[in-house]
Amino acid sequence: MDRKDFIKNSGLLVSGALFGNTAFANLRFPLRVGAIGINGMGWSNLNALLKVDNVVCTALCDVDANVLEKRAGELAARNIKVNTFENYKDLLASKEVDIVIIATPDHWHCLQMIEACKAGKHVYVEKPIGNSIQECERMVMAAKKYNSIVQVGQWQRSQQHFKDAIAFVHSGKLGKIRLVKAWAYQGWMKSIPVKPDSVVPNGVNYDLWLGPAKRRAFNQNRFHFEFRWFWDYGGGLMTDWGVHMLDYALMGMNVSDPKSVMASGGKFAYPDDAAETPDSLTAVFEFDDFSIQWEHANGIDLGPYGKNHGVSFIGNNGTLVLNRQGWEVIPEGKRMEAVSFQKSVDSGLDKHMANFVESIRKSDQFILNAPIQDGAHIAIFSQMGNIAYRTGKKIYWDKSKREFTDDESNQFIKSHYHNGYKLIV
Template identity: 50%
Template sequence: MTNTRRQFLHQSAQMAVTGALLPDQLLANSSQPPIRSAAETISVALIGCNSMGWADLTSMLKHPGVRCAALCDVDQNVMNRRATDLDKLAGTVAGSPKPVLYNDFRRVLDNKAIDVVIVGTPDHWHCLPTVMACQAGKDVYVEKPLANSIEECNLMVAAAKKHQRIVQVGQWQRSGGHWKAAIDYVRAGKIGTVRTVKTWAYMPYGKTFPVLPDEPVPAGVDYAMWLGPAPERPFNKNRFHGSFRYFWDYAGGLMTDWGAHMIDMALWGMNVTTPTSVVAMGGRFGFPNHAGETPDTMQAIYEFPEFTLQWEQAIGIGRGPFDREHGVAFIGNFGTVVVDRDGWELLPEADSGQYLTPAMPRHLRYGSDLDKHTLNFVECVRSRQQPNAPAEVGRNVAVNAQLGNIAYRTGRKLNWDETTQTITADSNANDLAKAHYRSPWKLPTV
């Protein structure tokens, strides 16, 4: 049943947050659904309507047979704006009813007419909606990083597997044609033995972020629900909406934002998952009065059995390695492959005036990688095949990103044991790898 705005406001006032408990019927193990025909409509709900959540939804709606069945956000102002924006979109399923509006994601999961949820919330809110959606028998497209802790990542992988759900993580380079071409070239041995891989993000934004006083919660915002399992704090604009990424309570700065993309490409190219050790250093060197907590400058070095992986980040600087603000460089004995979102190129090594591998022109990106990624997800929802960036892929890069941040925060070299999924002999670091939920919210049981 479609709600009017007045009905939505009435329902919102009646719904109190009582804890992360699902109705009993949602906890039952969902059976694998049958393969869907291309003629069947897929009903999608968006949880978290700002920024990338909205980009993911509008991308998904470009594909035939997909309709938006619901919008959910704790900020009524954002949700009302998106409902209006949705009315203006062309290409939606003809005759589809208007989306139902919710301010509590659990009510979305109660709606049996919804097939898929997009989790476009801040990072600290990725785990619960994803796990609970899997338990409710719904497929999930969840933004990166997979979660804000290693413990949550492992739970999300377990939930997708147990309930046989299609889970696609928003690491959309995995669906980009030029990324795959560059990685295929590296894997074919054309640049010889790869001894190190560089990944980086030098972002020109964030130069000004002044400290602001706490203030009353804006009208229309369910701030207690926005905080959810995060520590209780007074409302502050700096911690809200897009700038939440600068605070450890909710995210991990550039490392879990851009690093979740670039490091993922390094792992894919080298066909590895997690490191044996990591060391990191950095600080708030460029903008010491920045109101955030995460570093504006940081380097991390990951040790793998046969190569090293480097991550570099900087806020307020746009010219990174190879004169690119972001990218991945596979450095081999015969040459270096450099790839970013615009394309890839080969930089051959030379000896005695001769290239060690043939030169070639730069290869440019073609098409929208995000649109290809959401199409891959929709196709896998229909076919029940694994998508390009399943939960396991999201988990692996998130582990790398979280380990880099933990190494920075502790100031110590960390040794990672993938068998036990723990940091060896470091109780403080292992504590940072766990989720610490504020009551009444609890980690889900899978």
């Protein structure tokens, strides 16, 4: 099958040069990737994607020229020459890009993913996919409307030991599961000292960094990694780690939408630091005959079972404890046999990228390990925990109407865009 036939069979209509703006390709043609946001996970994602056969990098984009120059230089040292862009729209307009990695701050994911799909690209978007329930739902609409294959950066879905653990949960050997716990205790996340506003660093396009977020003076605390502790740009540990651990809680229990959510927490560890999101939080998601409980804490590592992150399925016969390192089963007395610690033996990120490329080459979104629909669902689920915390009350979700039963909670469903940006699919 030549490239032209492959494109036709994929249902994608193109005009002009067949090597132009299309993300469909068979194995005889390289897939060309451009990365938007390359300071942290964007760089990790790109390097993992480049391990896949016949994938090449052609473009980088970042609003921080210092980061952009550094990464372009690192690629050049590996004999990889790329075009560099400050504005993501210029990268999306490139006919030398088939796949786009989006690893910008959370408040940018939605607009950039929608525009990438509209530009005829396939997308790898970091988690959490959106910064509001509305954004997540619009991103699903865009992927469907523009026939794009979108993989979400929840790479542990591609790790074998996670699959094995969930299969054990589904076997029924744990007995009736009455409670699922998910948590992230992150000792390395220390207090963020209050800093004064300052001038924008040289080489940074701060207007582009803000994008649809509320205009504020530049503050180093809100920039690069620390953005996630401010409501304008992220949702704290609830959405940063919650989308990982709670994802497996839902998969293990074969459930989707909770009946109600309540949450309690605050800035208990660092009450006077610069962050807005809570450094300590407990959220309870109610289902018919069990509950899912989320916990997070900044600055300490000793979470449940002595692990700093994980999910546990607590059944009448025993408890299965799972995290990125592996899983085990702790029996309830003599009701079942213990399962010794099953250690992880593979690279979830590498396998996740291979799965993404396979889906593109086969033009089959149904083989994705973390499709946009699933990424949206768990991001919305995590947002519910934050909304319960911010309203300070037990909230109830109406699945049929896709909204809460009270007006105060519904005010948090939509994103409020500024600086002339609009959310249009």
